Amino acid sequence: MKSVLIEFFAAVSKSGYIGFMFCCFLLLNFSGCVAFTAWFDPKPAGVPNFRDVPTEASKTILPAYWIEPPDIISVEALHLVPKDPYVLRVFDIVEVDAFGALEDEGISGEFSIEPGGTIQLGGSYGSVKIDGLSLRKAEERIKDHLLTTSFGDPVVSLRLLKMSDIEQIAGTHLVGPDGYITLGSYGRVLVSGLTLPECREAIELHLSKALEHPQVAIDVFSYNSKDYFVIFQSAAAGEQVLRFPYTGNEDVLRAIANCNGLTPNASKRIWVARPIGNSHKPIILPVDWVDITAYAGTHTNYQLLPGDRVFVVEDRWVTTDGVLARIIAPMERIMGFSLLTASVMTRYYGHVMTGGGERGMYNYGGGRGY
Numbered sequence: 493m494k495s496v497l498i499e500f501f502a503a504v505s506k507s508g509y510i511g512f513m514f515c516c517f518l519l520l521n522f523s524g525c526v527a528f529t530a531w532f533d534p535k536p537a538g539v540p541n542f543r544d545v546p547t548e549a550s551k552t553i554l555p556a557y558w559i560e561p562p563d564i565i566s567v568e569a570l571h572l573v574p575k576d577p578y579v580l581r582v583f584d585i586v587e588v589d590a591f592g593a594l595e596d597e598g599i600s601g602e603f604s605i606e607p608g609g610t611i612q613l614g615g616s617y618g619s620v621k622i623d624g625l626s627l628r629k630a631e632e633r634i635k636d637h638l639l640t641t642s643f644g645d646p647v648v649s650l651r652l653l654k655m656s657d658i659e660q661i662a663g664t665h666l667v668g669p670d671g672y673i674t675l676g677s678y679g680r681v682l683v684s685g686l687t688l689p690e691c692r693e694a695i696e697l698h699l700s701k702a703l704e705h706p707q708v709a710i711d712v713f714s715y716n717s718k719d720y721f722v723i724f725q726s727a728a729a730g731e732q733v734l735r736f737p738y739t740g741n742e743d744v745l746r747a748i749a750n751c752n753g754l755t756p757n758a759s760k761r762i763w764v765a766r767p768i769g770n771s772h773k774p775i776i777l778p779v780d781w782v783d784i785t786a787y788a789g790t791h792t793n794y795q796l797l798p799g800d801r802v803f804v805v806e807d808r809w810v811t812t813d814g815v816l817a818r819i820i821a822p823m824e825r826i827m828g829f830s831l832l833t834a835s836v837m838t839r840y841y842g843h844v845m846t847g848g849g850e851r852g853m854y855n856y857g858g859g860r861g862y
Contacts, residue, residue, distance in 0.1 A: 545777065546795035548743045554797075556687040560717035561667045565683070567675075567695065569662040571707040574655060577626035582607055583656035586622075586630075590638060591647040599638075602653060617641055627652060661699070664713045678702060688712070715739060718798040722747050724755055725806040727814030742796040744779050754781075754804060761805040764794050774801075 546552040559565060580586070582605050590599035603611040609623030613634075620637040622630040631650045638646040660676025667673055671684025681698045683691045692710040699706040718738035723731055736742070736750055744764065748754060762779040779802075783789035796802070806814075 547790050548745070548793040548795065549790040551741070551743075551795045554740055557712065557715075557718075559667060559683050559686050559688070559691055559712070561669050561671060561684060562716045563667045563712060564664050564714035564716065565667065565673065565691065566664050566711050566713040567662055568709040568711075569658050570709055571705065572655065572658055572661065572699070573704040573706075574652070575702060575704050577628070578652065578655075580605060580623050580625055580627070580630055580652075581656055582609060582623055584623075584652065585654040586611070587651045587653050588613070588634065589649040590634070591649075613637075661708070667717075675699070720747065720796045720798065720800045720802070722751050722802045722804070724751075724758055724804045725811075726757065727806060727811040727818075729814075738796070738798045743793050744796070744802060745784055745793050747796060747802050748804075757806055757810045758804045759807045763803055764796070765801040765803055766797060767799050 584605045585602055586605070587602050588599055588611070599613055599615075599617065603613070605611055605623050608621070610619040610621045612619045617638060618641075620634055622633055625633060627650055631648045634650065635646050635648045638648070657677055661678065665673040665675070667684060672680040672682050674680050675695070675698070678699060681695050683694060686694060688710050692708060695708055695710065696706050699708070715737055719735050720738050720742060722734045722736070724734075725731055732755075734751055736747065744762070748762075754760075760781040762781050764777040764779060766775040766777065768775060777794050778792065779794070780789060780792045783791075784793045
């Protein structure tokens with residue numbers, strides 16, 4: 493290994509400056525460092541018409557939002573009426589009016605079906621179990637129960653005020669990895685790939701199997717499926733990738749501001765890589781950072797779209813230093829280990845580096861010794 497390095501550097505010294513630069517190029521090129529290739533601007537898939545690219549001064553309205561996992565959507569119940577016959581359940585709220593009782597012991601009010609399926613009528617009337625019954629049968633059950641008391645000849649009217657299942661429908665729902673949301677006992681609905689109006693229609697159609705002309709309001713509670721990325725190049729530590737949720741008003745300056753500005757090792761060479769459908773060649777939008785910050789320019793402060801990559805190139809001198817550090821570090825470790833080994837051997841066995849220990853120090857075959 494030592495002879496190979498000596499021959500290499502001897503050839504470099506004979507070839508002069510051009511040979512030295514060529515050798516450095518080979519070392520950088522074959523060192524496996526991708527950062528070296530980023531010294532040159534990437535080749536775009538095509539030259540876009542920059543007049544049509546939305547910027548800070550001329551932002552565009554995005555198309556309809558498509559719901560995807562893991563978005564969170566909120567559902568508000570506007571009109572949910574069960575189909576007849578509805579079976580009463582625990583935690584349903586009913587209104588009971590019973591006529592024919594004494595004036596001071598009448599029954600009128602709202603009652604919640606408690607765990608166990610009973611409602612407390614109050615007074616001397618006790619409780620009656622009505623869960624699992626339709627409204628008509630529940631009226632008959634309450635009437636039969638009142639006949640066993642001192643109520644007389646009761647006339648009972650029962651009305652459903654609130655279904656317990658509404659809480660399973662209304663509220664926030666996470667779109668699962670399979671694209672479905674869960675509506676409690678009403679099952680699951682596929683909403684992935686739908687716009688908000690389409691999602692509302694899909695939920696109402698699904699609920700119409702158990703409810704009478706259901707109406708709900710849909711909105712996106714948390715935008716989780718659309719992102720943009722800011723990537724800081726680093727030859728020594730690796731690229732730093734930051735992900736931010738997309739809300740529709742982002743541009744290059746806002747994206748860098750979300751990262752608390754450029755890093756100390758970053759250069760002012762920035763571009764936006766924008767994917768194009770299923771194509772493997774993105775559009776490259778170069779950014780004039782000095783114009784955006786120092787002169788309040790807007791023509792390169794592009795409006796970001798979902799999936800955009802804001803790429804910040806590392807300073808070239810820092811890149812060179814990082815690449816050379818990765819190449820030289822193994823040699824430094826090898827030479828350091830060699831020097832440490834020689835030092836230890838010299839400490840215990842004399843001057844190893846000059847050809848062995850002191851003469852006569854270990855004279856076991858006779859002669860002068862200690």
